[in-house]
Amino acid sequence: MKSTQYTEKTLEHFRNPRNVGTLEGENVAVGRVGNPVCGDMMDIYIRVSPDDTIEDIKFQTFGCGSAVATSSMITELVQGMKLDDALKVSRGDVADALEGLPPIKMHCSNLAADALHEAIKNWREGVGPEDAKKTPGGTACHPIPAEVAAVEIQNLDAYEGKGLYRRVAVDELPKLADERVVVLDTGDRSAQLAMDLTDHTGRVVLMTSGKEPSVSPAVRSALRLSDVKVLAEAQPLELLGEGELERIRVHDLNEDEEYELTADAFVVLE
């Protein structure tokens, strides 16, 4: 079965998703699950009435056809339900309501149900929307966020002069033309350097182990306007490559998984 062999019902929800948007104001909670790295991310907003009923529900989703359709479907399923009943809406119920999903896409219905359950949990625990978005809930695709600890980067010294930079002088910037540069977030100075580098190469990643770079508000908004790609919740573990730097082994702190990021230069300012 092709991964895109969707039922008409699924396609219909993808084409005309219900309840798209966000909610604001009193009595609102949000559940966020997923992660752009995984290829899907969902926010489900609920407004709860005094008698514990889901009075209004909205969603926003980044993801494939089934991710959009399952989000849309679950908002229809639970609108007007008591919270306790909504919690009983399972992953299978969402897939059933869409008249089935391709087997490989079943995890998407997990996400939609998880996002709803996360929103209800946050409502009951009094977690506000802004805090909820900072700590995505655990799902099958995205287990428990790992603990951030000071980690020593292996092989750092071995790549001195072979792709590792402890400082980059202004006249050295052109040397990095067309290189894939990863700058480790060590505060404003590192972010400023990353932005300066975008004049010389199209590929600058600012890697931070935090949810966001540890920079001042002014630098943060400048960063947002720049061509710097921020890679959050990423902990460099080891530098790799034949003779010179080619890859960085990275711990994805959100998914607690390791992967390798291709890079020609790694900047760790002293």
Place this chain on the structure above:
Amino acid sequence: MSDGITLTLQDPGEALRSAGVVYADYQSAKPVDPRVVRAMLPYLTEKFGNAASLHGVGDVATEALEEARGRVAALFGAEPREIVFTGGATEASNLAIVGYALRNRRKGDHVIISEAEHISVLNIAKYLEKQGFKVTRAPIDLHGRVSPKKLRARITDETILVSLQWASSEIGTVQPIAEIAELLDGTGIALHSDAVAAEGLVPIDTGEVPVSLLSLSSNDIYGPRGLGALYVRQGVQVAPVLLGGGQERGLRSGSEDLASIVGFAAAADLMAAEMPAEVERVRAIRDKLVERVLAEIPDSHLNGHPEHRLPNNAHFRFDAVEGEAMVLSLRDEGIAASTGSACSSKTLEPSHTLISCGLLHEEAHGSLEFTFGRWSRAEDVDRIMEALPDVIHRLRALSPLYKTSTPTGS
């Protein structure tokens, strides 16, 4: 025809247009040129013989087979005896890589491939590893090109074979194959190239570039599907991977599919005659699309090399939008395109090529590929641009990610 049936073949371009489809996925499959089909037909009916038979009917087939071999060879600057017909390009790559490695094992057990190779070559390399060979993957740069310096750094005394695509079927980057061939010249290390994506789009001349082995596909020059060829330079030794009656000089057993081979030859003739004009026409369509997408759609990027790229390939990524959702939406608008997003793959892994280029996973998920070909028209770009900006806009409106990457002033 003798049975009184008049064969009418619809022009593939007209067929697509009357169905309201803009086909921009020539990389995945191409129509067989109706002129090729006409050339094939007699070899399905009256000239049906087996080239191995000793009678007159067999002789007709032998003659047609060898004549076709010469015409296919000519397109790639090869000698007829250097062409082995196979059941497709994947089979050709199996014969090239597995066949060469097994035959030359006593010389060494190390094979180098690039990180940009097609999934078929990646999996063949994995099989070799299971057979006890060592496989090293040469990295690619931001634009998807292998660095000759980095490849050279991976050569050991045990290296017997380097496999490097002529061009990427995905991001369209053309590899510095001549440079790599020169680098390997005189080392005794064979060079195999998967030329499928590049066929008919950039010149491939084995007289100019001293590759040892070349995987070729018939459909990629508008010939029939299920047929390929391996170019084996004279003197290069490979062991067969398909055993049987010893056809194709013992390298590929099984009675030759004569009609398809004649079709491949007819496609090669057409390509030889029409390629320069066709390439310029297709390039103009592609250039127009790239220009318009980057100008009209905010936060859009071109993947692959700006210059060293196949003339028919446009490979984009769009911030905060997922690829499968784009392909599905375009399908509703009658536009056929493809993506390297994880959600469209069987493994839910994003394109290995894009990741090797240094893109983050979330960026690889937002990729969209258009490839043009013989029946593409300038109007196709207009149709795509009528639909695409709205599709991106709609999906971004659904996406919780877009607002965070869009500057709002302060």
